[in-house]
Amino acid sequence: MIDLLIQGCDILRLDRGQTTIELNQDIAIRDGIINQITSAGSINPANAKEVLPAKGLLAVPGLANTHAHVPMVLFRGLVEDVTLASWFNDYIFPLESNLTPEDVYWGALLGIAEMIESGITAVADHYFFMDQVAEAVRDSGMRANLVWAVFGHEGEEKLNATVDFVRRWQGVAGGRIVTWLGPHAPYTTGPDFLRLSAKKARELGVGIHIHVSETLEQVQLSLREYGVTPVRMLKDTGVLDVPTILAHCLFPTDEDIQILADAPTGIAQAPKTYMKAGMGTAPLNKLRAAGIPIGLASDGAASNNTLDLYEQARLLALTQKHLAQDPTVMPVDEVLEIAFHGGWQVLRMGDRVGDLQTGKLADIALLRQDGVHVFPRYSPAANLVYSSRASDVDTVICAGKVLMRERQLLTIDKARVKQEIAQRLERLNQRVPGRRIAFYPA
């Protein structure tokens, strides 16, 4: 008996950097794993507990969002067109001082709803009140790598509380939840706090998810104050001895790239944020040539307004071509490799998910291909990168369970979520002068 039979879909396959489409296939799922893939009609639907007819839909791996602050959807569109320092110090850090655990729960559910609707089945989330984010992840049926963000000024006691969070939630929800540590960034922690964080991560046997080298100014500040780049500080403090997710890393030096190539690390890329904040563009060709995994990321919706990795994939291709002034760089197949497999590599799950093959975890999105905006279909791969929209995602499966069918969410009551948040907006929108959770040095 199989749990779920997907009937007659087309399948995107990634094979050593080449994408191909297999037409008209059946996918059998058992115990959350892809059990069999075969030409349509070979599997008897009577042997399946649930059958999804999927003729004409394109099956792709669920996407992994490698760096987010999911509950920040609560601040979507609230502040635009200001400098990065003003964004942090005048808006976001003061606004975040208002947040309650319950706000975070509903914000997380809102963001998870948007992510499922966009074909995302896992998120590496970096925020506060992470018990509530973990509850939202558990309730929604998606996967997550969760860290409780901590600043250096909060001290060892707060760091220990994030260690307790790691222990509380590690492996919960059938293993869908993974917990790591989340020191915020070298510029908000300094080396001593990083060293302590790395020690605790080693003791726990977990990784670290951290912001690094987001702007050129941050790199210059680090060189001035500590005499090393932020990446070098991560190495010197032992952070790079454990698995890491590095958010952004737009300005690595050549030495930094060599350091990262030798570490169990991966880099999260949110090009929409980088363009919107005028930050610059990461040298992805160099990073990839050094063998460093790259994944897509949404960052928080307060800065880039959506949790849509199809949009980020397109912008990743466009920004790299723009940077190189060369339309031949970052070709379609490479973009799809980063989008569908790279993200899982960054989450250290690249051997278990990110390609639709027998034995892999059953994280699958089915996309409609009948829109006029994706016709003709000379190249479904090119259509995925340059024409498809998150709204083309029809069905989403995570760990073998259907989370969305024909764009109807099955695990989240969207009306309830919006209603809960609507009641909170007036309070969330207040800023108390001088009250903020941290300070961004400009």
Added chain:
Amino acid sequence: MIDLLIQGCDILRLDRGQTTIELNQDIAIRDGIINQITSAGSINPANAKEVLPAKGLLAVPGLANTHAHVPMVLFRGLVEDVTLASWFNDYIFPLESNLTPEDVYWGALLGIAEMIESGITAVADHYFFMDQVAEAVRDSGMRANLVWAVFGHEGEEKLNATVDFVRRWQGVAGGRIVTWLGPHAPYTTGPDFLRLSAKKARELGVGIHIHVSETLEQVQLSLREYGVTPVRMLKDTGVLDVPTILAHCLFPTDEDIQILADAPTGIAQAPKTYMKAGMGTAPLNKLRAAGIPIGLASDGAASNNTLDLYEQARLLALTQKHLAQDPTVMPVDEVLEIAFHGGWQVLRMGDRVGDLQTGKLADIALLRQDGVHVFPRYSPAANLVYSSRASDVDTVICAGKVLMRERQLLTIDKARVKQEIAQRLERLNQRVPGRRIAFYPA
């Protein structure tokens, strides 16, 4: 008696660079014109021939696509990741030598379907077999400014044929169709042919739609061969004495900007194309400071894969912030001014459409606002620029006629269009070695 009553929508208003949202309004339309806008419930629905309940939908002006090659949707995704010279000489110019008038008709309808679904009610199209494009525009109910593209090597006889096209279709379909002349670009015509084109445009009393200064190489080539920039050549040959649409114009000199400021011209911007081809970014702040109208454009879907101006609006904002390395440039209200009003100014219709006011042409799109990706709604304006998708467009009205309702196209049979094109793909995909319609100098 009014023809159409839109009941209870919210309305985006543009007022001297500031956008505001008026909640819960009725819009009455008569004879293709906005007859009255008033708070919901003030107009008796018994006085309307047709009533559209629109509670919760956001009414925005129909978008004007200021530069396209609509039938090129036939080549969507067929060639990716090659240099601009290879794209033209090895693919597009050979492929275009296959096109028949019937291919162009069905291609135009496919592209128009995509545009209506994306909230576009007018397009400035620059292509071949324009009688068929005009037929598709007439049949679909949208507006267009149409030019028959002509290269210098095709000579005066061909130019005269495009003059005949102008006469045949000027003002047809109740004035929805406007026809101008379309010499391809300074680098494919040279000054003599431009002078002749300008003379004929003056005689006809029409404008000219032309590509100009798309790449830095084109500007350098012009300086080398003719001793003037492409823009200066347009002035010297009299092209800028008539109304013009200039496609792209990424590399104007300061003198060029002064020339353009004194001319009845506007510039079409397709930032997705520019990023994808690694071409660069236009200095929009300088062009706008000089008072030159800027509009959004899709260009052809063979190069940028969609005819989606919401995507182009977002990329226009992102590329300008990226270029300036400053998140404060090109703020939300300015993007919306360009998107919703600038495009109509480029089409020389800015006084008649592009803002929802009594007396303006009734070109209106109604957008859904209930998606989780546009919640909360602190700023519907920011949501429009950074979160909305073309797929949020619910209803489209052009010249007072409903072309799409609840995402169902009312004037185009999409299944028929796709079937007609599917039959042609094998032939359209062939390239005969050495056979091409023109040559791009690299």
